Amino acid sequence: SFLSIARNNISGNNIAGSKIYENKNVFISKSGAKLFFFTGLSFLILLAQPDFGSVMTLFSALFILFSTVLLSLRQMASIVAMAIPAVVALILIAPYRVRRIVVFLNPWQDPKGKGFQIIQSLIAIGSGSLWGVGIGQSQQKFFYLPMQHTDFIFSVIAEETGFVGVLIVVVTFAVFFYSGFKIALLLSDEFSSYAALGLTSLLAVRTVINMMVTSAMAPTKGIGLPFISYGGTALLAALCSVGLIISFVRSEA
Numbered sequence: 001s002f003l004s005i006a007r008n009n010i011s012g013n014n015i016a017g018s019k020i021y022e023n024k025n026v027f028i029s030k031s032g033a034k035l036f037f038f039t040g041l042s043f044l045i046l047l048a049q050p051d052f053g054s055v056m057t058l059f060s061a062l063f064i065l066f067s068t069v070l071l072s073l074r075q076m077a078s079i080v081a082m083a084i085p086a087v088v089a090l091i092l093i094a095p096y097r098v099r100r101i102v103v104f105l106n107p108w109q110d111p112k113g114k115g116f117q118i119i120q121s122l123i124a125i126g127s128g129s130l131w132g133v134g135i136g137q138s139q140q141k142f143f144y145l146p147m148q149h150t151d152f153i154f155s156v157i158a159e160e161t162g163f164v165g166v167l168i169v170v171v172t173f174a175v176f177f178y179s180g181f182k183i184a185l186l187l188s189d190e191f192s193s194y195a196a197l198g199l200t201s202l203l204a205v206r207t208v209i210n211m212m213v214t215s216a217m218a219p220t221k222g223i224g225l226p227f228i229s230y231g232g233t234a235l236l237a238a239l240c241s242v243g244l245i246i247s248f249v250r251s252e253a
Contacts, residue, residue, distance in 0.1 A: 052090060052097060053221035057205050059083065064201040065194070068181075104219040117152070120145040121214050124155040132162030149230040151222050154214040169228075170211070177204045183249060192248035199241040 039062060046055045067076050091097045107115030124140035127133060138159045141148040148156050158166050180200030187193040203226050210225045212218035224231055226238045
C-alpha cells in the first residue's frame with residue numbers, strides 16, 4: 001500500500017506536518033497571492049465553458065488543502081462566508097442550474113424528463129438490496145439508466161453487488177484516501193507534501209460527489225467515479241496522480 005511504501009522509504013519522525021504549520025505564514029505571504037491568482041483564473045476559464053461542477057470540485061479540493069495545513073479556523077470561516085453568496089449568485093444567473101436544483105429537490109415532478117436520470121439511478125440502487133442481482137445481471141443499465149458506464153457506474157455496482165459490494169467499494173476508497181493524506185503528512189519536502197495532499201483531495205472530492213449524485217444526495221453533474229468510470233483521459237489523470245504521489249515517496253528514500 002501507499003502507506004507501507006511511505007513508512008519504509010521515509011526515515012525518521014520529521015514529518016512535514018509540523019514543518020508546514022511552522023511555515024504557513026511564510027507560504028501565505030510569499031506564494032498565497034500567486035496561488036489565488038491562478039486559482040481565480042482557472043475558475044474563470046471553467047465558468048466560461050460553462051463548467052460549474054468542475055469549479056466546485058476544484059474549490060472543495062483547495063478548501064481541504066487549506067483547512068488541513070495552511071489557514072486558521074477564522075480564515076476558513078471567512079472564505080466560506082464569501083463563497084456562499086458567490087455560489088448562490090452563480091446558480092441564480094443560470095436558469096439550467098436552477099432547474100437542476102429544483103429537480104434535485106423533487107425529481108418525481110418530472111419523472112419522464114429532467115428527473116428521469118436520478119429516478120432510474122435510485123431504482124438501480126434499490127434493486128440491489130443486500131447482495132445484488134449478480135455481476136452482469138443489471139437490468140437498469142439496458143436503456144433505462146443514462147450514462148451507466150460513466151457518471152452512474154456506481155448505481156450499476158449497487159444493483160449488481162448490493163449493499164455488500166457498495167460497502168467494499170466505499171471502504172476501499174476510504175483506505176486509499178486515508179493512505180494518501182497520511183503520506184502527505186509523512187513527506188518532509190514541502191512541495192511534495194502540498195502536491196500529494198492536493199492530488200489526494202481532488203480524487204477524494206470527485207469520488208464523494210459522484211457517489212452523492214448517484215444516490216440523490218446532490219444535484220446531477222457529469223463527474224465520473226475515479227478509476228472505475230469509463231474514460232481514457234480521466235483514468236490517465238487519476239493514474240498520473242497516483243504515480244506522482246509514489247514518486248514523491250521514492251524521492252525521499
